[in-house]
Amino acid sequence: MAKSKASKTRNRIDALRAVIDKECTAPTCQESGTCRHEGEKDAARHVLGRLLEKLKEAAGDEREERAQMWAEIYERGYDANGSTYSTGAKYRAGQSMKERAAGIRADIKMARKAGQTPLVQEGTGLVSQALETYRFDPIGEAPAQIKFRVRIGPGYGSIHIGIDNIPQEWGWTAEEVADYKGKKVTRWRRTQALKDLEAELKSIGEAYNAxxxxxxxxxxxxxxxxxxVESDDPETLARCAEYERKHRERRG
Ligand SMILES: [Zn+2]
Structure with a gap:
Protein backbone atom coordinates (compact mmCIF):
# COMPACT_ATOMS: atom_id res chain seq x y z
CA MET A 1 0.00 0.00 0.00
CA ALA A 2 1.26 3.44 -0.87
CA LYS A 3 2.18 5.74 1.97
CA SER A 4 -0.57 8.27 2.55
CA LYS A 5 0.19 11.98 2.39
CA ALA A 6 -0.86 12.40 6.02
CA SER A 7 1.67 9.88 7.34
CA LYS A 8 4.50 11.66 5.53
CA THR A 9 3.58 14.97 7.11
CA ARG A 10 5.33 14.75 10.45
CA ASN A 11 5.47 18.30 11.65
CA ARG A 12 4.70 21.85 10.61
CA ILE A 13 7.91 22.27 8.63
CA ASP A 14 7.16 19.10 6.65
CA ALA A 15 3.60 20.26 6.09
CA LEU A 16 4.82 23.54 4.58
CA ARG A 17 7.48 21.76 2.51
CA ALA A 18 4.80 19.41 1.18
CA VAL A 19 2.86 22.42 -0.14
CA ILE A 20 5.99 23.91 -1.71
CA ASP A 21 7.19 20.65 -3.32
CA LYS A 22 3.81 19.41 -4.49
CA GLU A 23 3.74 19.10 -8.25
CA CYS A 24 0.57 20.46 -9.68
CA THR A 25 -1.46 17.85 -11.55
CA ALA A 26 -4.62 19.93 -11.94
CA PRO A 27 -5.75 19.52 -15.59
CA THR A 28 -6.79 23.18 -15.89
CA CYS A 29 -3.29 24.32 -14.85
CA GLN A 30 -1.58 21.91 -17.26
CA GLU A 31 -3.80 22.94 -20.15
CA SER A 32 -3.29 26.66 -19.64
CA GLY A 33 0.43 26.30 -18.87
CA THR A 34 0.21 28.56 -15.81
CA CYS A 35 -0.37 27.09 -12.38
CA ARG A 36 -3.05 28.86 -10.40
CA HIS A 37 -1.61 27.43 -7.21
CA GLU A 38 1.70 29.35 -7.31
CA GLY A 39 0.31 31.88 -4.82
CA GLU A 40 -0.25 29.12 -2.30
CA LYS A 41 3.31 27.83 -2.74
CA ASP A 42 4.66 31.34 -2.43
CA ALA A 43 2.78 31.85 0.83
CA ALA A 44 4.12 28.53 2.13
CA ARG A 45 7.70 29.55 1.23
CA HIS A 46 7.27 32.82 3.11
CA VAL A 47 5.74 31.19 6.20
CA LEU A 48 8.39 28.44 6.23
CA GLY A 49 11.22 30.95 5.85
CA ARG A 50 9.97 32.91 8.86
CA LEU A 51 9.53 29.78 10.95
CA LEU A 52 13.01 28.45 10.18
CA GLU A 53 14.50 31.83 10.97
CA LYS A 54 12.93 31.85 14.43
CA LEU A 55 13.87 28.26 15.18
CA LYS A 56 17.44 28.89 14.10
CA GLU A 57 17.64 31.92 16.31
CA ALA A 58 16.34 29.95 19.28
CA ALA A 59 18.76 27.12 18.63
CA GLY A 60 21.55 29.58 19.34
CA ASP A 61 23.12 29.57 15.94
CA GLU A 62 26.22 31.57 15.25
CA ARG A 63 25.72 35.31 15.12
CA GLU A 64 27.49 35.50 11.78
CA GLU A 65 25.22 32.99 10.12
CA ARG A 66 22.19 34.86 11.38
CA ALA A 67 23.54 38.16 10.12
CA GLN A 68 24.16 36.58 6.74
CA MET A 69 20.61 35.31 6.59
CA TRP A 70 19.16 38.68 7.47
CA ALA A 71 21.38 40.31 4.88
CA GLU A 72 19.74 38.13 2.29
CA ILE A 73 16.29 39.01 3.53
CA TYR A 74 16.77 42.73 4.01
CA GLU A 75 18.94 45.24 2.28
CA ARG A 76 19.01 47.99 4.83
CA GLY A 77 21.20 51.02 5.12
CA TYR A 78 21.44 54.52 6.52
CA ASP A 79 22.70 57.37 4.39
CA ALA A 80 24.73 60.37 5.59
CA ASN A 81 21.53 62.30 6.41
CA GLY A 82 20.10 59.60 8.61
CA SER A 83 17.54 58.50 6.04
CA THR A 84 16.46 54.90 6.18
CA TYR A 85 16.08 52.44 3.34
CA SER A 86 14.69 48.96 3.49
CA THR A 87 13.14 46.42 1.18
CA GLY A 88 10.89 43.71 2.54
CA ALA A 89 11.41 40.14 1.37
CA LYS A 90 8.08 40.17 -0.44
CA TYR A 91 8.19 43.75 -1.73
CA ARG A 92 7.87 44.13 -5.49
CA ALA A 93 8.00 47.51 -7.19
CA GLY A 94 4.79 48.23 -9.03
CA GLN A 95 2.80 45.74 -7.00
CA SER A 96 -0.71 47.04 -6.33
CA MET A 97 -2.12 47.49 -2.83
CA LYS A 98 -4.72 44.85 -3.71
CA GLU A 99 -1.94 42.38 -4.54
CA ARG A 100 -0.11 43.22 -1.32
CA ALA A 101 -3.25 42.75 0.78
CA ALA A 102 -3.94 39.47 -1.03
CA GLY A 103 -0.38 38.29 -0.32
CA ILE A 104 -0.72 39.11 3.39
CA ARG A 105 -4.08 37.31 3.47
CA ALA A 106 -2.54 34.23 1.79
CA ASP A 107 0.39 34.20 4.24
CA ILE A 108 -1.94 34.34 7.26
CA LYS A 109 -4.16 31.63 5.79
CA MET A 110 -1.14 29.41 5.13
CA ALA A 111 0.23 29.95 8.65
CA ARG A 112 -3.17 29.00 10.11
CA LYS A 113 -3.39 25.91 7.93
CA ALA A 114 0.15 24.78 8.82
CA GLY A 115 -0.63 25.59 12.46
CA GLN A 116 -2.94 22.58 12.57
CA THR A 117 0.13 20.34 12.30
CA PRO A 118 2.30 20.06 15.43
CA LEU A 119 5.33 22.35 15.31
CA VAL A 120 7.66 19.70 16.70
CA GLN A 121 7.46 15.97 17.29
CA GLU A 122 7.77 14.19 20.56
CA GLY A 123 11.25 12.82 21.12
CA THR A 124 13.18 15.35 19.07
CA GLY A 125 15.68 17.80 20.43
CA LEU A 126 13.23 20.58 19.90
CA VAL A 127 10.69 19.30 22.40
CA SER A 128 11.65 21.74 25.14
CA GLN A 129 11.05 24.56 22.71
CA ALA A 130 7.54 23.29 22.06
CA LEU A 131 6.55 24.62 25.48
CA GLU A 132 6.72 28.09 24.09
CA THR A 133 5.73 27.44 20.52
CA TYR A 134 3.80 30.68 20.17
CA ARG A 135 7.15 32.43 20.17
CA PHE A 136 8.08 30.62 16.96
CA ASP A 137 4.76 30.65 15.22
CA PRO A 138 2.41 33.15 16.88
CA ILE A 139 -0.08 33.03 13.99
CA GLY A 140 -0.20 29.23 13.77
CA GLU A 141 -0.43 28.89 17.55
CA ALA A 142 -3.08 31.55 18.19
CA PRO A 143 -6.42 30.19 19.50
CA ALA A 144 -8.59 28.65 16.77
CA GLN A 145 -11.51 31.02 17.36
CA ILE A 146 -9.49 34.10 16.39
CA LYS A 147 -10.38 35.64 13.02
CA PHE A 148 -8.09 37.81 10.93
CA ARG A 149 -9.13 40.66 8.64
CA VAL A 150 -6.89 42.36 6.08
CA ARG A 151 -8.15 45.53 4.45
CA ILE A 152 -6.74 48.45 2.53
CA GLY A 153 -7.06 51.80 4.32
CA PRO A 154 -8.60 54.98 2.87
CA GLY A 155 -6.49 56.51 0.12
CA TYR A 156 -4.62 53.24 -0.49
CA GLY A 157 -1.80 54.35 1.79
CA SER A 158 -2.13 51.67 4.44
CA ILE A 159 -3.01 48.07 5.15
CA HIS A 160 -4.92 47.25 8.32
CA ILE A 161 -4.68 43.78 9.84
CA GLY A 162 -7.48 43.23 12.34
CA ILE A 163 -7.58 40.55 15.02
CA ASP A 164 -11.16 39.61 15.96
CA ASN A 165 -12.80 37.25 18.41
CA ILE A 166 -9.84 37.15 20.82
CA PRO A 167 -10.50 34.96 23.90
CA GLN A 168 -10.45 37.54 26.70
CA GLU A 169 -8.28 35.55 29.12
CA TRP A 170 -5.78 34.76 26.34
CA GLY A 171 -5.38 38.29 25.05
CA TRP A 172 -5.98 40.62 27.95
CA THR A 173 -5.27 41.13 31.64
CA ALA A 174 -7.31 43.54 33.72
CA GLU A 175 -5.47 45.99 35.93
CA GLU A 176 -7.23 48.12 38.56
CA VAL A 177 -5.82 51.61 38.54
CA ALA A 178 -6.88 54.95 40.02
CA ASP A 179 -7.80 57.68 37.55
CA TYR A 180 -6.86 61.34 38.06
CA LYS A 181 -9.78 61.81 40.47
CA GLY A 182 -8.73 58.78 42.47
CA LYS A 183 -11.61 56.70 41.12
CA LYS A 184 -10.84 53.06 40.46
CA VAL A 185 -10.94 52.07 36.81
CA THR A 186 -9.99 48.97 34.87
CA ARG A 187 -7.16 49.20 32.39
CA TRP A 188 -6.80 46.37 29.91
CA ARG A 189 -3.28 45.27 29.08
CA ARG A 190 -2.25 43.00 26.24
CA THR A 191 -0.80 39.64 27.25
CA GLN A 192 2.61 38.65 25.90
CA ALA A 193 0.87 36.14 23.61
CA LEU A 194 -1.24 38.89 21.99
CA LYS A 195 1.78 41.21 21.75
CA ASP A 196 3.73 38.44 19.97
CA LEU A 197 0.83 37.82 17.60
CA GLU A 198 0.57 41.52 16.78
CA ALA A 199 4.32 41.79 16.20
CA GLU A 200 4.24 38.80 13.86
CA LEU A 201 1.33 40.22 11.85
CA LYS A 202 3.08 43.58 11.63
CA SER A 203 6.22 41.84 10.40
CA ILE A 204 4.24 39.84 7.79
CA GLY A 205 2.79 43.12 6.52
CA GLU A 206 6.15 44.90 6.52
CA ALA A 207 7.60 42.09 4.38
CA TYR A 208 5.55 43.59 1.52
CA ASN A 209 6.74 47.11 2.31
CA ALA A 210 9.74 49.21 1.33
CA VAL A 229 -2.38 45.87 13.40
CA GLU A 230 -5.61 46.37 15.30
CA SER A 231 -7.35 44.59 18.16
CA ASP A 232 -10.08 45.88 20.47
CA ASP A 233 -9.84 45.47 24.24
CA PRO A 234 -12.86 44.08 26.16
CA GLU A 235 -14.01 47.59 27.18
CA THR A 236 -14.04 48.85 23.58
CA LEU A 237 -15.87 45.70 22.46
CA ALA A 238 -18.49 46.18 25.19
CA ARG A 239 -18.93 49.85 24.21
CA CYS A 240 -19.39 48.91 20.54
CA ALA A 241 -21.92 46.20 21.43
CA GLU A 242 -23.83 48.70 23.60
CA TYR A 243 -23.79 51.29 20.81
CA GLU A 244 -25.11 48.76 18.32
CA ARG A 245 -27.83 47.65 20.73
CA LYS A 246 -29.04 51.26 21.21
CA HIS A 247 -28.87 51.85 17.49
CA ARG A 248 -31.04 48.81 16.83
CA GLU A 249 -33.54 49.95 19.50
CA ARG A 250 -33.86 53.36 17.92
CA ARG A 251 -34.52 51.87 14.52
CA GLY A 252 -36.76 49.07 15.78
ZN1 LIG B 1 -1.87 24.37 -10.32
Missing amino acids: DHGSNLYTDVSRKAFYVF
Missing part, protein backbone atom coordinates in the same frame (compact mmCIF):
# COMPACT_ATOMS: atom_id res chain seq x y z
CA ASP A 211 11.23 52.41 2.63
CA HIS A 212 12.78 54.65 -0.01
CA GLY A 213 14.41 57.08 2.39
CA SER A 214 12.27 58.11 5.36
CA ASN A 215 13.84 60.48 7.84
CA LEU A 216 12.79 60.68 11.46
CA TYR A 217 14.47 64.05 12.04
CA THR A 218 12.90 65.84 9.10
CA ASP A 219 9.62 63.95 9.54
CA VAL A 220 9.67 62.67 5.97
CA SER A 221 8.06 59.33 5.14
CA ARG A 222 8.96 57.56 1.94
CA LYS A 223 7.48 54.22 2.86
CA ALA A 224 5.44 52.44 0.19
CA PHE A 225 2.61 52.19 2.72
CA TYR A 226 1.85 51.82 6.44
CA VAL A 227 0.96 48.63 8.25
CA PHE A 228 -1.47 48.81 11.18
Whole structure:
Protein backbone atom coordinates (compact mmCIF):
# COMPACT_ATOMS: atom_id res chain seq x y z
CA MET A 1 0.00 0.00 0.00
CA ALA A 2 1.26 3.44 -0.87
CA LYS A 3 2.18 5.74 1.97
CA SER A 4 -0.57 8.27 2.55
CA LYS A 5 0.19 11.98 2.39
CA ALA A 6 -0.86 12.40 6.02
CA SER A 7 1.67 9.88 7.34
CA LYS A 8 4.50 11.66 5.53
CA THR A 9 3.58 14.97 7.11
CA ARG A 10 5.33 14.75 10.45
CA ASN A 11 5.47 18.30 11.65
CA ARG A 12 4.70 21.85 10.61
CA ILE A 13 7.91 22.27 8.63
CA ASP A 14 7.16 19.10 6.65
CA ALA A 15 3.60 20.26 6.09
CA LEU A 16 4.82 23.54 4.58
CA ARG A 17 7.48 21.76 2.51
CA ALA A 18 4.80 19.41 1.18
CA VAL A 19 2.86 22.42 -0.14
CA ILE A 20 5.99 23.91 -1.71
CA ASP A 21 7.19 20.65 -3.32
CA LYS A 22 3.81 19.41 -4.49
CA GLU A 23 3.74 19.10 -8.25
CA CYS A 24 0.57 20.46 -9.68
CA THR A 25 -1.46 17.85 -11.55
CA ALA A 26 -4.62 19.93 -11.94
CA PRO A 27 -5.75 19.52 -15.59
CA THR A 28 -6.79 23.18 -15.89
CA CYS A 29 -3.29 24.32 -14.85
CA GLN A 30 -1.58 21.91 -17.26
CA GLU A 31 -3.80 22.94 -20.15
CA SER A 32 -3.29 26.66 -19.64
CA GLY A 33 0.43 26.30 -18.87
CA THR A 34 0.21 28.56 -15.81
CA CYS A 35 -0.37 27.09 -12.38
CA ARG A 36 -3.05 28.86 -10.40
CA HIS A 37 -1.61 27.43 -7.21
CA GLU A 38 1.70 29.35 -7.31
CA GLY A 39 0.31 31.88 -4.82
CA GLU A 40 -0.25 29.12 -2.30
CA LYS A 41 3.31 27.83 -2.74
CA ASP A 42 4.66 31.34 -2.43
CA ALA A 43 2.78 31.85 0.83
CA ALA A 44 4.12 28.53 2.13
CA ARG A 45 7.70 29.55 1.23
CA HIS A 46 7.27 32.82 3.11
CA VAL A 47 5.74 31.19 6.20
CA LEU A 48 8.39 28.44 6.23
CA GLY A 49 11.22 30.95 5.85
CA ARG A 50 9.97 32.91 8.86
CA LEU A 51 9.53 29.78 10.95
CA LEU A 52 13.01 28.45 10.18
CA GLU A 53 14.50 31.83 10.97
CA LYS A 54 12.93 31.85 14.43
CA LEU A 55 13.87 28.26 15.18
CA LYS A 56 17.44 28.89 14.10
CA GLU A 57 17.64 31.92 16.31
CA ALA A 58 16.34 29.95 19.28
CA ALA A 59 18.76 27.12 18.63
CA GLY A 60 21.55 29.58 19.34
CA ASP A 61 23.12 29.57 15.94
CA GLU A 62 26.22 31.57 15.25
CA ARG A 63 25.72 35.31 15.12
CA GLU A 64 27.49 35.50 11.78
CA GLU A 65 25.22 32.99 10.12
CA ARG A 66 22.19 34.86 11.38
CA ALA A 67 23.54 38.16 10.12
CA GLN A 68 24.16 36.58 6.74
CA MET A 69 20.61 35.31 6.59
CA TRP A 70 19.16 38.68 7.47
CA ALA A 71 21.38 40.31 4.88
CA GLU A 72 19.74 38.13 2.29
CA ILE A 73 16.29 39.01 3.53
CA TYR A 74 16.77 42.73 4.01
CA GLU A 75 18.94 45.24 2.28
CA ARG A 76 19.01 47.99 4.83
CA GLY A 77 21.20 51.02 5.12
CA TYR A 78 21.44 54.52 6.52
CA ASP A 79 22.70 57.37 4.39
CA ALA A 80 24.73 60.37 5.59
CA ASN A 81 21.53 62.30 6.41
CA GLY A 82 20.10 59.60 8.61
CA SER A 83 17.54 58.50 6.04
CA THR A 84 16.46 54.90 6.18
CA TYR A 85 16.08 52.44 3.34
CA SER A 86 14.69 48.96 3.49
CA THR A 87 13.14 46.42 1.18
CA GLY A 88 10.89 43.71 2.54
CA ALA A 89 11.41 40.14 1.37
CA LYS A 90 8.08 40.17 -0.44
CA TYR A 91 8.19 43.75 -1.73
CA ARG A 92 7.87 44.13 -5.49
CA ALA A 93 8.00 47.51 -7.19
CA GLY A 94 4.79 48.23 -9.03
CA GLN A 95 2.80 45.74 -7.00
CA SER A 96 -0.71 47.04 -6.33
CA MET A 97 -2.12 47.49 -2.83
CA LYS A 98 -4.72 44.85 -3.71
CA GLU A 99 -1.94 42.38 -4.54
CA ARG A 100 -0.11 43.22 -1.32
CA ALA A 101 -3.25 42.75 0.78
CA ALA A 102 -3.94 39.47 -1.03
CA GLY A 103 -0.38 38.29 -0.32
CA ILE A 104 -0.72 39.11 3.39
CA ARG A 105 -4.08 37.31 3.47
CA ALA A 106 -2.54 34.23 1.79
CA ASP A 107 0.39 34.20 4.24
CA ILE A 108 -1.94 34.34 7.26
CA LYS A 109 -4.16 31.63 5.79
CA MET A 110 -1.14 29.41 5.13
CA ALA A 111 0.23 29.95 8.65
CA ARG A 112 -3.17 29.00 10.11
CA LYS A 113 -3.39 25.91 7.93
CA ALA A 114 0.15 24.78 8.82
CA GLY A 115 -0.63 25.59 12.46
CA GLN A 116 -2.94 22.58 12.57
CA THR A 117 0.13 20.34 12.30
CA PRO A 118 2.30 20.06 15.43
CA LEU A 119 5.33 22.35 15.31
CA VAL A 120 7.66 19.70 16.70
CA GLN A 121 7.46 15.97 17.29
CA GLU A 122 7.77 14.19 20.56
CA GLY A 123 11.25 12.82 21.12
CA THR A 124 13.18 15.35 19.07
CA GLY A 125 15.68 17.80 20.43
CA LEU A 126 13.23 20.58 19.90
CA VAL A 127 10.69 19.30 22.40
CA SER A 128 11.65 21.74 25.14
CA GLN A 129 11.05 24.56 22.71
CA ALA A 130 7.54 23.29 22.06
CA LEU A 131 6.55 24.62 25.48
CA GLU A 132 6.72 28.09 24.09
CA THR A 133 5.73 27.44 20.52
CA TYR A 134 3.80 30.68 20.17
CA ARG A 135 7.15 32.43 20.17
CA PHE A 136 8.08 30.62 16.96
CA ASP A 137 4.76 30.65 15.22
CA PRO A 138 2.41 33.15 16.88
CA ILE A 139 -0.08 33.03 13.99
CA GLY A 140 -0.20 29.23 13.77
CA GLU A 141 -0.43 28.89 17.55
CA ALA A 142 -3.08 31.55 18.19
CA PRO A 143 -6.42 30.19 19.50
CA ALA A 144 -8.59 28.65 16.77
CA GLN A 145 -11.51 31.02 17.36
CA ILE A 146 -9.49 34.10 16.39
CA LYS A 147 -10.38 35.64 13.02
CA PHE A 148 -8.09 37.81 10.93
CA ARG A 149 -9.13 40.66 8.64
CA VAL A 150 -6.89 42.36 6.08
CA ARG A 151 -8.15 45.53 4.45
CA ILE A 152 -6.74 48.45 2.53
CA GLY A 153 -7.06 51.80 4.32
CA PRO A 154 -8.60 54.98 2.87
CA GLY A 155 -6.49 56.51 0.12
CA TYR A 156 -4.62 53.24 -0.49
CA GLY A 157 -1.80 54.35 1.79
CA SER A 158 -2.13 51.67 4.44
CA ILE A 159 -3.01 48.07 5.15
CA HIS A 160 -4.92 47.25 8.32
CA ILE A 161 -4.68 43.78 9.84
CA GLY A 162 -7.48 43.23 12.34
CA ILE A 163 -7.58 40.55 15.02
CA ASP A 164 -11.16 39.61 15.96
CA ASN A 165 -12.80 37.25 18.41
CA ILE A 166 -9.84 37.15 20.82
CA PRO A 167 -10.50 34.96 23.90
CA GLN A 168 -10.45 37.54 26.70
CA GLU A 169 -8.28 35.55 29.12
CA TRP A 170 -5.78 34.76 26.34
CA GLY A 171 -5.38 38.29 25.05
CA TRP A 172 -5.98 40.62 27.95
CA THR A 173 -5.27 41.13 31.64
CA ALA A 174 -7.31 43.54 33.72
CA GLU A 175 -5.47 45.99 35.93
CA GLU A 176 -7.23 48.12 38.56
CA VAL A 177 -5.82 51.61 38.54
CA ALA A 178 -6.88 54.95 40.02
CA ASP A 179 -7.80 57.68 37.55
CA TYR A 180 -6.86 61.34 38.06
CA LYS A 181 -9.78 61.81 40.47
CA GLY A 182 -8.73 58.78 42.47
CA LYS A 183 -11.61 56.70 41.12
CA LYS A 184 -10.84 53.06 40.46
CA VAL A 185 -10.94 52.07 36.81
CA THR A 186 -9.99 48.97 34.87
CA ARG A 187 -7.16 49.20 32.39
CA TRP A 188 -6.80 46.37 29.91
CA ARG A 189 -3.28 45.27 29.08
CA ARG A 190 -2.25 43.00 26.24
CA THR A 191 -0.80 39.64 27.25
CA GLN A 192 2.61 38.65 25.90
CA ALA A 193 0.87 36.14 23.61
CA LEU A 194 -1.24 38.89 21.99
CA LYS A 195 1.78 41.21 21.75
CA ASP A 196 3.73 38.44 19.97
CA LEU A 197 0.83 37.82 17.60
CA GLU A 198 0.57 41.52 16.78
CA ALA A 199 4.32 41.79 16.20
CA GLU A 200 4.24 38.80 13.86
CA LEU A 201 1.33 40.22 11.85
CA LYS A 202 3.08 43.58 11.63
CA SER A 203 6.22 41.84 10.40
CA ILE A 204 4.24 39.84 7.79
CA GLY A 205 2.79 43.12 6.52
CA GLU A 206 6.15 44.90 6.52
CA ALA A 207 7.60 42.09 4.38
CA TYR A 208 5.55 43.59 1.52
CA ASN A 209 6.74 47.11 2.31
CA ALA A 210 9.74 49.21 1.33
CA ASP A 211 11.23 52.41 2.63
CA HIS A 212 12.78 54.65 -0.01
CA GLY A 213 14.41 57.08 2.39
CA SER A 214 12.27 58.11 5.36
CA ASN A 215 13.84 60.48 7.84
CA LEU A 216 12.79 60.68 11.46
CA TYR A 217 14.47 64.05 12.04
CA THR A 218 12.90 65.84 9.10
CA ASP A 219 9.62 63.95 9.54
CA VAL A 220 9.67 62.67 5.97
CA SER A 221 8.06 59.33 5.14
CA ARG A 222 8.96 57.56 1.94
CA LYS A 223 7.48 54.22 2.86
CA ALA A 224 5.44 52.44 0.19
CA PHE A 225 2.61 52.19 2.72
CA TYR A 226 1.85 51.82 6.44
CA VAL A 227 0.96 48.63 8.25
CA PHE A 228 -1.47 48.81 11.18
CA VAL A 229 -2.38 45.87 13.40
CA GLU A 230 -5.61 46.37 15.30
CA SER A 231 -7.35 44.59 18.16
CA ASP A 232 -10.08 45.88 20.47
CA ASP A 233 -9.84 45.47 24.24
CA PRO A 234 -12.86 44.08 26.16
CA GLU A 235 -14.01 47.59 27.18
CA THR A 236 -14.04 48.85 23.58
CA LEU A 237 -15.87 45.70 22.46
CA ALA A 238 -18.49 46.18 25.19
CA ARG A 239 -18.93 49.85 24.21
CA CYS A 240 -19.39 48.91 20.54
CA ALA A 241 -21.92 46.20 21.43
CA GLU A 242 -23.83 48.70 23.60
CA TYR A 243 -23.79 51.29 20.81
CA GLU A 244 -25.11 48.76 18.32
CA ARG A 245 -27.83 47.65 20.73
CA LYS A 246 -29.04 51.26 21.21
CA HIS A 247 -28.87 51.85 17.49
CA ARG A 248 -31.04 48.81 16.83
CA GLU A 249 -33.54 49.95 19.50
CA ARG A 250 -33.86 53.36 17.92
CA ARG A 251 -34.52 51.87 14.52
CA GLY A 252 -36.76 49.07 15.78
ZN1 LIG B 1 -1.87 24.37 -10.32
